[in-house]
Amino acid sequence: EPEVTQTPSHQVTQMGQEVILRCVPISNHLYFYWYRQILGQKVEFLVSFYNNEISEKSEIFDDQFSVERPDGSNFTLKIRSTKLEDSAMYFCASTSGALAGGPYFGPGTRLTVL
Amino acid sequence: QKEVEQNSGPLSVPEGAIASLNCTYSDRGSQSFFWYRQYSGKSPELIMFIYSNGDKEDGRFTAQLNKASQYVSLLIRDSQPSDSATYLCAVNDGGSNYKLTFGKGTLLTVNP
Numbered sequence: 001e002p003e004v005t006q007t008p009s010h011q012v013t014q015m016g017q018e019v020i021l022r023c024v025p026i027s028n029h030l031y032f033y034w035y036r037q038i039l040g041q042k043v044e045f046l047v048s049f050y051n052n053e054i055s056e057k058s059e060i061f062d063d064q065f066s067v068e069r070p071d072g073s074n075f076t077l078k079i080r081s082t083k084l085e086d087s088a089m090y091f092c093a094s095t096s097g098a099l100a101g102g103p104y105f106g107p108g109t110r111l112t113v114l
Numbered sequence: 115q116k117e118v119e120q121n122s123g124p125l126s127v128p129e130g131a132i133a134s135l136n137c138t139y140s141d142r143g144s145q146s147f148f149w150y151r152q153y154s155g156k157s158p159e160l161i162m163f164i165y166s167n168g169d170k171e172d173g174r175f176t177a178q179l180n181k182a183s184q185y186v187s188l189l190i191r192d193s194q195p196s197d198s199a200t201y202l203c204a205v206n207d208g209g210s211n212y213k214l215t216f217g218k219g220t221l222l223t224v225n226p
Contacts, residue, residue: 031212033212035214041218042216042217042218042219043158043202043204043214043216044216045213045214045215048212048213056213058213089157091157091158093212095212101160101163102160102163102212103160103212103214104160105150105157105158105159105160106157107156107157108156108157
């Protein structure tokens, strides 16, 4: 069964450094997302991406964040200058569209900012 | 601010019993409703989605939606110890492409 994959599984970085989290969505899906979950808290929406552009973003997704689909398979989340409060699990998700169910989540990247 | 409320639990049921998980939401315009299962340290796993009022059954799982009451529930029949997890209710408003608002989740423990 097709799955969303994410790399790395764990990323440790120093405050102020840039990180790039990578995802390979399910191959025939058209809508891509990043969500995050701070330890012990709710899953929170960050951004949705469709047709090579951002379709929606939350207030969390400020100028420090960006997303890109550099090729036909990868979907990335970049955090330009990490803060301590960016420490969280970051989940990539995808779906083929309305009424198709989903989004289907990847296994996540645990980001630890020191 | 759209809100999704769930009983935080923990909910404890014996093996073989029916587990009932509840969720209410604040946005009357919400169109799509999802139940995810999340094991500790893992990602959310989609188990059910429902768009129309009424019941939707899939194996041991039944989702129930009542838009007038802004209420969605999940029933798990013949609960198994492997069902022990946190169950997340998520709601999508009508105008967005799966920008989901999640509840805090209900921790379910199924005792052998």
